[in-house]
Amino acid sequence: MQAEISLAIILIVVLVADLVLKEPNHRALQTLSCGLLIVQMVLNIVPTSGEAFGGMYHSTPMASVVKTILTMGTLLVFMQADTWLSRKDTRFKAGEFYLLTLSTLLGMYYMVSAGNFLLFYVGLELASIPMACLVAFDKFRHHSAEAGAKFILNAMFSSGLMLYGLSLIYGTCGTMYFDDIVTIISGTPLQIMAMVFFFAGLGFKISLVPFHMWTPDTYQGAPTAVSAYLSVISKGAAAFALMSILLKVFAPMVASWEVMLGIVIVITITIANIFALLQKDLKRFMAYSSISQAGYIMLAVMGASAQGMASLVYYVVVYIVANLAVFGVINTIEQNNDGTVDRDSYNGLYKTNPKLTFVMTLALFSLAGIPPFAGFFSKFFVFASAFHGGHWLVVFLALVNTIISLFYYLLIVKAMYITPNDNPLPTFKSSALTRASLFICLLGVILLGICSSVYQVLTNTALL
Template structure:
């Protein structure tokens, strides 16, 4: 065996090294009262260092095409690593209060999940993709159940793992159809040989259904609200942005590359699923009073917007998708950081009425929450407006054969943007307008929370106006 091929997997190799370092540090600090603090600093530093190999990695292949890394995949690895870093920073306060003795396991599970996402995105073979997917899903279920003193956390993990198991079975069933029809599971070979047959259509639909669960597309979204509500808030944030980003890029690459010849069949499927996902997510979010369930349905709607880019079936689609995920990481993690700190200082409450009058006592926190919500809604001049604009432009491009439907789908998405603005403003109304006799008292955030909010706020304000970021992503997408 040629072990030198691991040199082509620098991001994965360095992340595996980080996992080993954290594992050894967890043992060395087993009796230290400052264990959580030290491990948080160590894990955060390792993830910051991980940005370097992700950013500088060159496109490469290894192990006979099982591993295939492209420029756009390396860009997404950089984005997801940044999102994971924010999760690690914001989780320090929660771990200090809830899980001091097992904080090492939390960081190990987070890194393990990220490693699985790396492998999933860099797969060049369906079985390698499936192994990466499971490597990401199983530790994620453990993270959802991490709050061992909370019944809802165990319930959320049970729902997540049962649905994940069922969706994995459906996906494997579809992959077996594809193997039976083509005789290979390598992406390149399948793309060259695939033909329109009932077997390949069934395989494609089953595969899409299995991965649709990971992205929370309608009608595969039923697990999302219960899992988001029951999971620890830092884990909910991780699940909503990092996991979703990896799954969406992987699905986009496979649809555009492997199933490129069947584009006229999977595009109408995407049109229907996207309209349902955006509309159902928005309408259900309006009815929520619990903020984590509220953000769950918001994330379902956002998944529809992310997948809207794929409809364009071009390099611009991958650029828009990756840029949207980057902006979404900044805005959504800012929201969940605020939810986490309010929850910690308000007896664990996550109801919307807990934010009544927040501006009176914690004006800076209310302002940052407002900026993040405006970005999620796509209000200018925040980065969310630019990300939605690029997604809409990518969706309507390159459809000479069916020019009506892409514009109709984008029109539905634009209408839903107005709906989303309404329910995001419900939180703003609670913080600034709704009167509360006993609002949440003034409190000071820890340094970790402040750093997390600062990073997210910089992203919300600058990602949209710094054109070099979009150009960097576009260059990587064109080079694929």
């Protein structure tokens, strides 16, 4: 419970500070929330486990590690939101950004350490509803408002589906506690239906095909920092929650959900890759890219083992640093160049902004799974765990898809290095915090793979 309590305290401190500090207070709030998040990470660095509310809340060491990882990602997002929140039209509501983001984070904390479907659902809603406000944060920009509406409607629809699934579970099992359900559930048709509805509900959050329709519009319309947050933190938390529930609660039905998951993974990766090929807008492009990455994350679930769990979390960590590096570059370029997110405007970027180009290239290589960057290792581990589960055909199809993804990631590299352009974007200097966050991401991209200790720690924790 300690992590949740301290995060709630942070939330209140930021709220009070926002009320007390005189405007413009965006700098002070940023320093405060970043500092507090660091404190939060330090306080919870040691994985703990615990129960509360009679088993409603049940935290495992792995969930504790995931929370730390999510906090780290949120911290990076806060650092990258720097320039955007200093703008005249956003600085007066900077406090709201931090508050809303922190409350979604709190929701995800509950999601990953729920021991009962009710608490899980409450956590999920806490993670979704403030998110809609964040997506519509630039409310006077038409796209942002539209994205917010799309997001909230889809989120509600998926919550409805999930609730229906949960009610079927309650109807057939007579309990909402994970530990009790697993002893009762046996895979009757009604329970399979419940599982499918539950899966569909979380599928929206992770944006698996065919539940992905909201993703491109939302990512494109939302402020870039929020898109980044959605693409890594929200997705990572949902993926972990889905895996732990599939393994914990639906374990007796593994034969039914493995087939479904395998099909969904292959379709997700393939469709997302094909659509990503056509995108010119980089935020929209990253939306499809993140759908495809979600498919790879789910591959780890196919292994249905502790090693698969470790691979999933490891994949999420690597994905957080690599994706946030890409979003960080997109964000700083957007903020410093009148909101340009078009791929063509990146032509010849290497000549004027070599360092940003370098960060972007390595991050894209990592996303594409090229060694020696971390993405190669994380991909290998999810493939290995799925293969271990005997699903070599799914692994094979996913591998073939990496070629398509390599193609579209290389298109950006090509634009930056190769395509000639007489008027590339002018040279500019990003804010100090953005640069710091990009540096951290870069370190992660390079070191997470070569240093095996992270994966080792995760494996040990997963076996606890």
